[in-house]
Amino acid sequence: MLKSPLPTRDDIDPVAPTPGAAAATPGARFAARPDIPLYYQIKEDVFLHLRSGQWPPGFELPPEHALCAHYGVSRGTLRRAIGDLVSEGFVERRRGRGTFVCQPKLESGVEGSYRRFRMIGPPLDPGARVLACERVAALPDIAGVLGLAPDAPIWQLERVRHTRGEPVAIQTSYLPAALCPDLDHQALQHRHLVDVLRDVYGVRLGRAVEYIDPGVADRHIVRHLGVTPTTPVFRIERSTYTIDNRLAEYRRASLRGDLYRYRIELR
Amino acid sequence: MLKSPLPTRDDIDPVAPTPGAAAATPGARFAARPDIPLYYQIKEDVFLHLRSGQWPPGFELPPEHALCAHYGVSRGTLRRAIGDLVSEGFVERRRGRGTFVCQPKLESGVEGSYRRFRMIGPPLDPGARVLACERVAALPDIAGVLGLAPDAPIWQLERVRHTRGEPVAIQTSYLPAALCPDLDHQALQHRHLVDVLRDVYGVRLGRAVEYIDPGVADRHIVRHLGVTPTTPVFRIERSTYTIDNRLAEYRRASLRGDLYRYRIELR
DNA sequence: GAGTGGTCTAGACCACGTT
DNA sequence: ACGTGGTCTAGACCACTCA
Numbered sequence: 075m076l077k078s079p080l081p082t083r084d085d086i087d088p089v090a091p092t093p094g095a096a097a098a099t100p101g102a103r104f105a106a107r108p109d110i111p112l113y114y115q116i117k118e119d120v121f122l123h124l125r126s127g128q129w130p131p132g133f134e135l136p137p138e139h140a141l142c143a144h145y146g147v148s149r150g151t152l153r154r155a156i157g158d159l160v161s162e163g164f165v166e167r168r169r170g171r172g173t174f175v176c177q178p179k180l181e182s183g184v185e186g187s188y189r190r191f192r193m194i195g196p197p198l199d200p201g202a203r204v205l206a207c208e209r210v211a212a213l214p215d216i217a218g219v220l221g222l223a224p225d226a227p228i229w230q231l232e233r234v235r236h237t238r239g240e241p242v243a244i245q246t247s248y249l250p251a252a253l254c255p256d257l258d259h260q261a262l263q264h265r266h267l268v269d270v271l272r273d274v275y276g277v278r279l280g281r282a283v284e285y286i287d288p289g290v291a292d293r294h295i296v297r298h299l300g301v302t303p304t305t306p307v308f309r310i311e312r313s314t315y316t317i318d319n320r321l322a323e324y325r326r327a328s329l330r331g332d333l334y335r336y337r338i339e340l341r
Numbered sequence: 342m343l344k345s346p347l348p349t350r351d352d353i354d355p356v357a358p359t360p361g362a363a364a365a366t367p368g369a370r371f372a373a374r375p376d377i378p379l380y381y382q383i384k385e386d387v388f389l390h391l392r393s394g395q396w397p398p399g400f401e402l403p404p405e406h407a408l409c410a411h412y413g414v415s416r417g418t419l420r421r422a423i424g425d426l427v428s429e430g431f432v433e434r435r436r437g438r439g440t441f442v443c444q445p446k447l448e449s450g451v452e453g454s455y456r457r458f459r460m461i462g463p464p465l466d467p468g469a470r471v472l473a474c475e476r477v478a479a480l481p482d483i484a485g486v487l488g489l490a491p492d493a494p495i496w497q498l499e500r501v502r503h504t505r506g507e508p509v510a511i512q513t514s515y516l517p518a519a520l521c522p523d524l525d526h527q528a529l530q531h532r533h534l535v536d537v538l539r540d541v542y543g544v545r546l547g548r549a550v551e552y553i554d555p556g557v558a559d560r561h562i563v564r565h566l567g568v569t570p571t572t573p574v575f576r577i578e579r580s581t582y583t584i585d586n587r588l589a590e591y592r593r594a595s596l597r598g599d600l601y602r603y604r605i606e607l608r
Numbered sequence: 609g610a611g612t613g614g615t616c617t618a619g620a621c622c623a624c625g626t627t
Numbered sequence: 628a629c630g631t632g633g634t635c636t637a638g639a640c641c642a643c644t645c646a
Contacts, residue, residue, distance in 0.1 A: 169644080172613080288598035338553065380615080380616090421616095438632080
């Protein structure tokens with residue numbers, strides 16, 4: 075797509091002008107393909123320079139006005155292209171300094187680069203077998219987790235989730251009773267908790283934070299999930315918040331590790 | 342921040358004009374605070390309408406020109422505000438149709454909404470104890486995984502990683518020998534594999550895909566990590582690709598589950 | 609002071625979906 | 628035909644960084 079080499083820093087550096095290099099793009103025009111957004115073509119072109127190693131990590135990109143001239147586009151279009159590369163984590167803008175190629179984050183430490191994850195496995199059946207659904211006074215520990223006063227009324231829920239009729243997970247949930255004064259056993263057998271909260275109580279859930287540990291099936295899990303005592307499980311701890319950021323549910327769950335796994339794409 | 346209610350669909354609907362509602366924002370001006378980008382203030386204001394439930398999931402936002410008029414900004418600024426909400430997953434634009442509030446994805450099934458994850462735990466020491474570093478002919482299975490012909494030369498690496506001098510993970514790696522003809526035992530004891538690949542062989546790593554399962558320490562792990570036979574571990578399977586998308590390393594690892602956990606933020 | 613990126617405007621034309 | 632969002636322009640002024 076690119077008909078001419080991109081400008082180097084030297085091409086536009088007034089301190090050390092290199093006429094030869096500058097002459098490498100004399101009156102160069104960017105050969106844009108129709109029906110493809112310009113910003114996208116530019117982004118791809120710049121990205122190729124990163125992949126090819128011509129613009130290595132730490133490299134300072136030519137300033138925006140130089141790239142505008144090179145590609146023959148307005149600054150808005152150029153900034154959209156570079157902005158997409160920024161949000162994908164490939165380049166970094168520093169106000170007053172310039173735009174730089176990021177260091178690859180992969181494997182640089184324990185802190186994983188983010189990307190996206192998903193749980194891999196067969197879909198859970200809707201509803202659950204409700205082992206317990208009790209309104210109790212919060213013990214100090216759980217009150218602390220939920221951010222409530224000790225003895226505040228809470229709902230304590232224990233459910234077994236199924237996949238194709240087979241039990242695969244046990245979930246213990248704690249919810250402030252103020253959020254949903256009269257939870258119904260029956261409703262939860264066929265509906266997601268999130269749906270009951272929304273439709274019955276007008277509670278909308280927003281973000282959640284989940285911690286995942288490896289574990290081994292204990293007696294409780296063995297009994298309810300019908301697995302052997304050495305089956306590996308995921309121990310999942312989740313805090314779910316309402317859209318106005320109140321803690322709506324604290325949940326601990328065990329999920330069969332022989333049926334489910336996590337998949338994470340790293341950059 | 343908002344001095345007047347945002348326009349409703351009715352306010353700008355030519356089919357069903359509601360003069361009363363329209364009069365609710367007569368000559369309304371958006372009270373912008375200085376030193377905060379306009380697009381950011383607008384984004385926050387619109388976001389509040391989502392959180393408050395005034396614009397519920399599925400709701401069609403007023404058209405851009407109406408929002409421009411309401412906030413008294415140009416279309417570029419308005420689009421930047423809405424665009425940020427789009428990339429955060431709160432609203433969705435449909436060309437020719439309009440802009441709509443997204444349905445909350447949380448808990449709607451087994452497929453997790455993505456957000457970001459990180460490994461939680463103390464940082465790994467650089468380098469590793471290299472148990473094995475052998476150049477061998479690929480067995481059919483591993484050749485298949487690496488996308489090589491059977492008997493193609495590969496490097497087979499076994500390393501123990503440490504944290505504060507204590508062994509916490511075992512990693513078995515397979516790499517096409519073509520990528521790095523003469524891997525050095527010594528170099529790997531003090532440097533990250535990724536650094537050796539880059540600095541010695543000019544191989545740059547890009548994306549990676551990781552699968553995570555729960556497991557229990559086996560004899561091999563017990564011996565090298567010094568844990569008891571029932572310690573839960575993460576079984577991590579990772580394929581790492583070069584920036585030009587060739588498979589550079591296939592790795593299986595076991596990581597002490599009593600020291601590390603995953604943290605995932607869901608939307 | 610010179611150069612960089614950050615923000616913002618007021619237009620324009622287009623592609624798409626609905627009516 | 629009309630209204631929607633998608634793209635793009637050619638300016639402008641500002642804040643920040645560095646020499």
